Amino acid sequence: MEQSEQEVVTSLPKPAALEDTHREAAPTGAPVFHTEGISIYYGSFRAVTDVSLTVYENEITAFIGPSGCGKTTVLRTLNRMNDLVASARVEGDVHYRGASLYHKDVSATAVRRRIGMVFQKPNPFPKSIYDNIAYGPRINGTRNRAKLDEIVERSLRQAALWDEVKNRLKSSALGLSGGQAQRLCIARTLAVEPDVVLMDEPCSALDPIATGAIEDLMKDIKSQYTIVIVTHNMQQATRVSDRTAFYSVLINPDSDTRTGVLVEYDRTEKIFGDPRDDRTKAYVTGRMG
């Protein structure tokens, strides 16, 4: 699996958090997500606190950090997937292209139509490959057969799966290998043409070759989508991401609870090359974690 060159960085505008960066910033797209000091609770337990970050259009943003630091929790807050956990609650607001995600009139369903998600474990539906991809368009109202055929082919091509499955679209999606199933799930997400794709450790169950295929696919599609990826694999973050957010765990000795916190958020080269925080440095150089 070849390691592609990082994007060459040329001009501004700089986000506030990058003010002390020496590096020149890449042409930055519009902000997609913006949070200002949010905390996320499960019941009275504060899982993550003090998360301020801005995710930019057509970039890949990686969330890294040790287990239990709340990366996934933050990710699931970005498309209101945490609504499914009855006790989950967000303090502060998440702005998505200027709109408030947690306003009382906002429908989580409408949010998720625009902000898709790929999960850690591939979760193909027990349906045919075709029906898996056509699922999203169908529930969103596309009935036309020719249109669906077109969407299925386009999505499978984007996910680099078309050539492997084009002759067995009618067979069960459960017969696919792990890597194929995960690409199928990515294609299923892309089929509804979301604005953002959230990925929760999409490669953790896959071998290096399948991982490479998915990383290539992420780089291919980022011109059309904004991607946020949670990963335990630091090499993966350096390979694919434009920006990296490093999370860590604060241990409260009084209550013996652990709360995740966003330590540092910057361009990926900066996080891995010249981090400001000692905790980031220790983690990315492998001395802790």
Place this chain on the structure above:
Amino acid sequence: MAVASAQQGPHEPHGPDLREPAGWRRTKDRVATWLMYLAFVLVIIPLGFVLFTVIAKGARAISWQFLTASIPPNVLPLGTGGMGPAVVGTLEITALAAVMAVPLGVLGAIYINEYGGTGWLARFVRFMADVMTGVPSIIMGLFIFSLWVLHFGYSGLAGAFALGCLMLPIVIRSSEEMLKLVPDSLREGSYAVGATKSRMVVTVVLPAAIGGIVSGSLLAIARAAGETAPLLFTILVTATVNANVFSGANTALSAQIFVNANQPYDGAQGRAWGAALTLIAIAFILMIAARVVTARFTRYSR
């Protein structure tokens, strides 16, 4: 097989001895294995005897005429008349009961598992379904008798109510178990492309669980088809065909077995055995149908 025979090949004199050492552990293993074989045989024996007896005594009664002709007076010998009205009655009463109980039960299970969660109503419904499962079927018959038959008279419909009450809790609980088996990752996958909850249930959860729901429901139907006690109170067993299931006395195979087996006449007793075999055959056909339908609905689950 090749692997197994290789393991059982002559023990090599070299290398460590990897056999299970003789002792208490090996004894326990042997004893437990033989106990399980014994239990299996003990369970199979009565089943085999029941099937053998019913087939041996009932087979001579079975003919096309037996399945279609009307029920003769008890004194007449085997070979005259048949059990036609009872076959018709069993089929229509059971079908009517299934039409009432299965959709209601599946909807109840969907409520409990997908919507109610740990709320008081869901817990209450689940508890009541458990209580209802334990109610003796004769009580269910009495219940419908006092609630319906006393006001509207005997009918196939009243019998269907009683059988439906017996099916309902079984359908609810078996469907709920099937819905529980659907992994949450599938629900999340559906939500992640913008499905609403009801859409998610209809397009992902139900299709994934349908095989189990169908076989659970058919089991409940087969159980109910063999019930006798609740029918005695609700359909007032007759000997003639009553095509109108909604009013007037009706009849059913299970009830005819009960009535005919109580007669001192050979012919009636022979007809009771024939009816018993017919009932078992109907249950058997339902089970086969359940397998076929399940296989068809789950063709995508690998």
